[in-house]
Amino acid sequence: MEQSAYLVIDDLTKVYERGQVVALKDVSFSVTKGEFLVIIGLSGSGKSTLLRCINRLIEPTAGTIRLDGVELTKLSASRMREVRRGIGMIFQHFNLVSRSTVLTNVLTGRLGYTSTWRSMAGWFSKEDYHLAMQNLERVGLKEKAYVRADELSGGQQQRVGIARALMQQPNLLLVDEPVSALDPATSSSIMQYFEEINRQDGVTVLTSLHFLSLARRYGSRILALKDGEIVFEGRPNEIDNVRFKEIYGEESEEVEVR
Ligand SMILES: Nc1ncnc2c1ncn2[C@@H]1O[C@H](COP(=O)(O)OP(=O)(O)OP(=O)(O)O)[C@@H](O)[C@H]1O
Numbered sequence: 031m032e033q034s035a036y037l038v039i040d041d042l043t044k045v046y047e048r049g050q051v052v053a054l055k056d057v058s059f060s061v062t063k064g065e066f067l068v069i070i071g072l073s074g075s076g077k078s079t080l081l082r083c084i085n086r087l088i089e090p091t092a093g094t095i096r097l098d099g100v101e102l103t104k105l106s107a108s109r110m111r112e113v114r115r116g117i118g119m120i121f122q123h124f125n126l127v128s129r130s131t132v133l134t135n136v137l138t139g140r141l142g143y144t145s146t147w148r149s150m151a152g153w154f155s156k157e158d159y160h161l162a163m164q165n166l167e168r169v170g171l172k173e174k175a176y177v178r179a180d181e182l183s184g185g186q187q188q189r190v191g192i193a194r195a196l197m198q199q200p201n202l203l204l205v206d207e208p209v210s211a212l213d214p215a216t217s218s219s220i221m222q223y224f225e226e227i228n229r230q231d232g233v234t235v236l237t238s239l240h241f242l243s244l245a246r247r248y249g250s251r252i253l254a255l256k257d258g259e260i261v262f263e264g265r266p267n268e269i270d271n272v273r274f275k276e277i278y279g280e281e282s283e284e285v286e287v288r
């Protein structure tokens with residue numbers, strides 16, 4: 031059976047008004063359901079901009095984004111909020127509320143479903159609590175539920191970020207440099223959660239990664255950006271030394287790989 035495209039991006043362009051920076055230039059690619067797409071490229075190449083344009087946290091300047099047949103770029107703000115509920119996001123610096131407990135942080139993943147006054151009053155349903163504890167158990171942090179988020183290690187905080195994203199029961203995960211702030215061993219353990227979520231739950235994953243070694247190991251496909259343009263799209267094992275230098279520049283050695 032032919033796999034139909036799940037996410038289709040056409041001629042996506044982002045120009046930041048301030049400084050007139052062209053962060054993305056006519057970027058086109060598509061993703062099938064269940065793929066694990068890794069986006070690589072030097073600092074400033076447009077990885078974060080691309081990921082954030084997809085759920086319109088950043089408003090694209092031009093181009094179209096179609097997700098599951100819905101043209102996101104045309105949606106009203108309120109419809110976009112609804113669609114965003116099905117899209118989980120994971121951040122490099124975890125973006126937790128540091129003074130809140132782990133459990134509260136995870137529950138906020140549910141906010142899209144809860145009315146504003148309820149969430150402000152800290153009202154979550156029994157089902158929400160149950161789901162939050164389940165997700166914490168999944169990332170091995172059930173016993174930390176009532177600990178303040180800032181008392182956790184970086185790796186543990188990122189696991190909270192994953193549990194929070196899972197609260198949305200997402201179909202798509204947008205992950206921006208999830209392990210850049212972590213040591214190599216912790217990085218692998220975090221990447222394994224994404225691999226599991228991708229394989230077991232069938233969640234489509236788009237992640238930017240700094241290290242080619244991780245990109246090779248986890249990506250089913252790799253997309254490389256350079257100055258806002260796609261310079262490579264293909265399978266991990268197609269990136270040889272020549273490609274590597276095209277992507278990262280002539281002077282770069284395999285220092286990028288660890
Ligand atoms: N809010 C902004 N206003 C103006 N320019 C911006 C803004 N955000 C990013 N840029 C510029 O857009 C380009 C792409 O930035 P982006 O953050 O998407 O790159 P990146 O690949 O994620 O980099 P890094 O690896 O450092 O996270 C850069 O030139 C950056 O300076």
Ligand SMILES: [Mg+2]
Nearest residue numbers: 077078079207
């Ligand atoms: Mg970035």
